[in-house]
Amino acid sequence: MDTPQTEVQTVYIRPASLSGTPTHYCPGCTHGIAHRLVAEVLDEMNVREQTIGVAPVGCSVFAYNYFNCDFVEAAHGRAPAMATGIKRVMPNHIVFTYQGDGDLASIGMSEIMHVAGRGENITVIFINNTIYGMTGGQMAPTTLPGQRTTSSPNGRDVETMGYPLHMAELLAQQPGAGYVVRRSLHDPKNIRQAKKAIRVAFEAQKRGLGFSLVELLSTCPTNWGVTPREALGWLEEHMIPVYPLQDFKVIPTLAELKF
Amino acid sequence: MTKELLEGNFAMAEAAVRAGCEAYFGYPITPQTEILEWMSHRMPELKRTFLQAESEVAAINMVYGAACTGTRVMSSSSSPGVSLMMEGLSYIAGTEVPVVLIDVVRGGPGLGNIAPAQSDYNQLNHGGGHGDYHQIVLAPASVQEAIDMTVLAFELAEKYRNIVVVMADGSVGQMMEPAELPEMRPVTRIQGDWPVTGNVGRPPRVLTSIYIDPPAEEVYNHKILNKWYDIQANEIRYKEYYLDDADFVVVGFGTAGRIALTSVRAARAEGIKVGLLRPITTSPFPFSQLDELSKRAQGMLVVEMNTGQMLDDVRLAAKGRLPVEFYGRPGGMMPFPDDILGEIRRLAHTPLTTEGDPRKRWMDRVRTGELMLR
Ligand SMILES: Cc1ncc(C[n+]2csc(CCOP(=O)(O)OP(=O)(O)O)c2C)c(N)n1
Numbered sequence: 233m234d235t236p237q238t239e240v241q242t243v244y245i246r247p248a249s250l251s252g253t254p255t256h257y258c259p260g261c262t263h264g265i266a267h268r269l270v271a272e273v274l275d276e277m278n279v280r281e282q283t284i285g286v287a288p289v290g291c292s293v294f295a296y297n298y299f300n301c302d303f304v305e306a307a308h309g310r311a312p313a314m315a316t317g318i319k320r321v322m323p324n325h326i327v328f329t330y331q332g333d334g335d336l337a338s339i340g341m342s343e344i345m346h347v348a349g350r351g352e353n354i355t356v357i358f359i360n361n362t363i364y365g366m367t368g369g370q371m372a373p374t375t376l377p378g379q380r381t382t383s384s385p386n387g388r389d390v391e392t393m394g395y396p397l398h399m400a401e402l403l404a405q406q407p408g409a410g411y412v413v414r415r416s417l418h419d420p421k422n423i424r425q426a427k428k429a430i431r432v433a434f435e436a437q438k439r440g441l442g443f444s445l446v447e448l449l450s451t452c453p454t455n456w457g458v459t460p461r462e463a464l465g466w467l468e469e470h471m472i473p474v475y476p477l478q479d480f481k482v483i484p485t486l487a488e489l490k491f
Numbered sequence: 492m493t494k495e496l497l498e499g500n501f502a503m504a505e506a507a508v509r510a511g512c513e514a515y516f517g518y519p520i521t522p523q524t525e526i527l528e529w530m531s532h533r534m535p536e537l538k539r540t541f542l543q544a545e546s547e548v549a550a551i552n553m554v555y556g557a558a559c560t561g562t563r564v565m566s567s568s569s570s571p572g573v574s575l576m577m578e579g580l581s582y583i584a585g586t587e588v589p590v591v592l593i594d595v596v597r598g599g600p601g602l603g604n605i606a607p608a609q610s611d612y613n614q615l616n617h618g619g620g621h622g623d624y625h626q627i628v629l630a631p632a633s634v635q636e637a638i639d640m641t642v643l644a645f646e647l648a649e650k651y652r653n654i655v656v657v658m659a660d661g662s663v664g665q666m667m668e669p670a671e672l673p674e675m676r677p678v679t680r681i682q683g684d685w686p687v688t689g690n691v692g693r694p695p696r697v698l699t700s701i702y703i704d705p706p707a708e709e710v711y712n713h714k715i716l717n718k719w720y721d722i723q724a725n726e727i728r729y730k731e732y733y734l735d736d737a738d739f740v741v742v743g744f745g746t747a748g749r750i751a752l753t754s755v756r757a758a759r760a761e762g763i764k765v766g767l768l769r770p771i772t773t774s775p776f777p778f779s780q781l782d783e784l785s786k787r788a789q790g791m792l793v794v795e796m797n798t799g800q801m802l803d804d805v806r807l808a809a810k811g812r813l814p815v816e817f818y819g820r821p822g823g824m825m826p827f828p829d830d831i832l833g834e835i836r837r838l839a840h841t842p843l844t845t846e847g848d849p850r851k852r853w854m855d856r857v858r859t860g861e862l863m864l865r
């Protein structure tokens with residue numbers, strides 16, 4: 233009897249742009265997925281050695297431990313300013329920030345608006361999990377109306393605490409923005425779409441097409457007080473109606489790119 | 492190079508350009524805006540980086556980012572703007588990247604006014620951002636010194652991977668004097684083992700101010716303190732005038748020190764054996780020089796354009812060995828040479844004490860009208 237020929241095929245491998253350091257994220261947290269997608273894109277574009285990342289203050293404060301490229305760590309909300317300083321003196325490098333919603337939409341509102349306004353040629357990966365993860369689940373500017381957090385224990389009352397900020401919509405209005413979209417990380421199909429968007433965002437930067445941002449709807453099972461699986465369902469059911477998954481700004485050159 | 496008539500702010504900006512500053516990030520604020528304006532045409536003309544930031548918060552974080560790549564970078568501002576930079580400065584100190592900042596100090600607190608003042612001595616020399624760190628502070632008293640110290644600031648910042656502040660005041664920034672600019676130096680990037688430049692052919696580098704394990708943060712704190720002792724041992728600078736045989740010593744930095752020199756000369760003409768010590772580095776502070784002077788003099792007078800901030804350092808150096816008196820004009824006011832001369836006469840001709848609080852004595856004399864303010 234002939235022995236059957238087995239062909240070894242790589243179906244899953246760690247991207248070279250990830251360092252292999254185990255992350256400190258909670259089980260079921262989608263920060264890890266977002267990291268992997270960025271790393272895959274850096275690999276595919278073969279730009280890892282030309283890339284400088286800017287880590288935020290938030291749960292992803294140690295992002296620099298997980299990526300296999302040069303990194304700096306910014307003050308809370310200031311990553312876009314730091315990235316500006318780097319990009320202006322290293323215009324041929326790929327510079328990206330990775331920021332949570334407290335970091336980007338609250339304390340760093342001024343910095344993010346102005347990089348978009350200037351059309352700063354950087355890429356921003358924006359993790360919207362509707363909450364301050366690192367400090368234990370307080371209300372964020374993105375917290376949904378009625379959502380309970382440790383600092384809105386009876387639910388976000390829009391009368392006194394205001395409405396969620398829609399950052400992608402807001403930033404897309406700036407003429408300096410080349411690519412601004414929202415995607416979600418709650419299931420494989422959406423994860424694939426998120427990756428495509430991240431690729432386009434980095435391509436936009438590589439081609440000098442202005443500010444690019446991908447907002448990623450993400451989960452924080454720990455501070456939402458649900459299981460990882462429930463968190464995915466909660467995201468789909470509650471977040472997407474408030475934060476539609478759309479392309480808010482895609483300049484024509486980018487619309488033609490296919491990945 | 493020959494001397495030209497130059498305004499302090501333009502002179503500092505052009506000195507930075509010639510010292511090889513490759514990137515400038517700033518925000519307009521009087522009385523330093525001329526630095527930003529000069530940079531706004533000069534840097535692009537030389538194909539270097541200029542960016543007007545949305546705030547001083549952003550400006551200092553842009554500086555932080557550029558500094559992380561090994562680029563010679565600076566910002567400039569004035570008091571309220573520098574307050575906004577404190578967060579960024581602390582992160583810069585926590586990352587040990589070289590940065591130069593020019594602070595053209597104005598009257599405060601709050602919005603204060605735009606007149607020359609020295610009221611941010613404590614903020615720049617003793618405090619500022621959170622955490623344990625020290626920055627080198629240079630105090631020019633003339634346009635020429637402002638130029639020379641700007642050049643020196645870049646050298647020291649890179650030598651020690653430290654923040655260096657040129658602490659000018661509104662009068663140094665705004666006045667015009669004959670001065671000589673340095674030769675144009677080539678622009679170079681720092682090549683050490685730390686700048687983030689993309690990890691071609693080497694493992695990735697990370698620049699961060701986080702030391703999440705307290706023992707590691709303690710080691711870092713020890714490290715930058717030991718560096719500070721190195722800086723103290725090698726970089727203390729000051730100017731001495733008529734101190735060889737002085738019975739009385741006036742201490743003043745920057746503009747106040749310069750005005751005091753006129754008073755010291757006038758007092759010498761009257762036969763009073765008085766000299767002046769003008770710290771050039773207010774941080775590191777010339778403690779040992781003042782310590783020595785306090786052993787041989789009979790009295791000291793500290794003159795500042797604030798309510799007595801460096802005074803505390805002088806008293807620390809004098810260790811209560813001799814009377815230390817204070818004369819100050821805060822709020823954007825400047826002392827006249829005659830006023831300081833009056834204080835020198837008082838120092839030389841009236842009985843003094845090492846007891847009590849010299850700042851309080853001065854304030855009481857102002858309050859009661861014994862000391863006339865002009
Ligand atoms: C100036 C300053 N203020 C507050 C904090 C405390 N802090 C750390 S992380 C954080 C919120 C982070 O939330 P987010 O950006 O949403 O990121 P996540 O942790 O959810 O990923 C806050 C308020 C800080 N480090 N610095």
Ligand code: SF4
Nearest residue numbers: 257258261291365452
């Ligand atoms: S707290 Fe939330 S955002 Fe932070 S790691 Fe845990 S699950 Fe992720």
